[in-house]
Amino acid sequence: MSGATATGALEVRDAVVRRGDFEVTVDLSVAPGEVLALTGPNGTGKSSVLAALAGLLPLHGGAIALGGEVLDGDAAWVPPERRGVGLVPQQHLLFGHLSAVENVAFGLRARGMRRRDARSEGHAWLERLGLADRAHLRADRLSGGQSQRVALARALAASPRLVLLDEPFAALDVRVRDDVRALVADALRELAIPAVLVTHDAGEVETLATRELSLR
Numbered sequence: 001m002s003g004a005t006a007t008g009a010l011e012v013r014d015a016v017v018r019r020g021d022f023e024v025t026v027d028l029s030v031a032p033g034e035v036l037a038l039t040g041p042n043g044t045g046k047s048s049v050l051a052a053l054a055g056l057l058p059l060h061g062g063a064i065a066l067g068g069e070v071l072d073g074d075a076a077w078v079p080p081e082r083r084g085v086g087l088v089p090q091q092h093l094l095f096g097h098l099s100a101v102e103n104v105a106f107g108l109r110a111r112g113m114r115r116r117d118a119r120s121e122g123h124a125w126l127e128r129l130g131l132a133d134r135a136h137l138r139a140d141r142l143s144g145g146q147s148q149r150v151a152l153a154r155a156l157a158a159s160p161r162l163v164l165l166d167e168p169f170a171a172l173d174v175r176v177r178d179d180v181r182a183l184v185a186d187a188l189r190e191l192a193i194p195a196v197l198v199t200h201d202a203g204e205v206e207t208l209a210t211r212e213l214s215l216r
C-alpha cells in the first residue's frame, strides 16, 4: 500500500466502465464505516465496477476518488498496487505454492513489515477467521471455502483504505457462513473504511450493508 496516504470516502462520479461491448455508468459514494451493497441481475456489471475501483479496468469517462485523491479520471491514474484497496474477487487469487499464513503475510511484507511481525499478524487474522489449524498448509491444498477465508484475511490484514468484496461468502458452507459474515462485519467496523460488497443474497444486504445500489 505504499504511496497510499489519504483516507476517507469513496466518490465515484459518472464513471464509465467498459468490458468488451458491455458498458455501464455509475455514480456512488461510500463514507468510511459504510458498506454499500452492489446488487442486480447477472451481467449488469457489478464485478466490472469492482475491477474499475481496484484499478484493473481503466475508466472511459468520469472519475473515482478516495479520500479526496483522484485514482482514475481527470487525467489522473493511480495503479492498483498504490490504491490501498483490499479486493476479494470471486476467484480468489492466492499464491498456491505459499502457505495460508504466507499468503496473508505477503501484503504486510509488501508494505514493509518485518517477516516475523507479518507472520504473527497473519496468524492472528487466520485465527480470527477460524483457520488457525490451516495456517501452514499450502494454499493449493485448501478447500474453496478455506481459500476464500484466507483471501478475506489477506485483504483485511493489509490495512486497506477501501475494501471490495465480490460475493465473498458464496463458497462458504452454511455452518460457517454466518460466523465469517459476522467476523467480517466486525473487522469492517474496526477498520472504519468504505466497503463495497457485491452480493445476490438479500439476507447479506440486510445484515452487512448500510446501503444498497442496484444495477439494472
Ligand SMILES: Nc1ncnc2c1ncn2[C@@H]1O[C@H](COP(=O)(O)OP(=O)(O)OP(=O)(O)O)[C@@H](O)[C@H]1O
Pocket (backbone or CB within 6 Å): 019, 020, 021, 022, 040, 041, 042, 043, 044, 045, 046, 047, 048, 049
Ligand atoms: N473479459 C470479458 N470480456 C468481454 N466482456 C466481458 C468480460 N467479462 C465480462 N464481460 C461482460 O461484461 C458484462 C458485465 O459482467 P460482470 O461480470 O461485470 O457482471 P456481474 O453483474 O458481476 O455478473 P454476475 O452477477 O453474473 O457475477 C457481461 O455482459 C459480461 O458478458
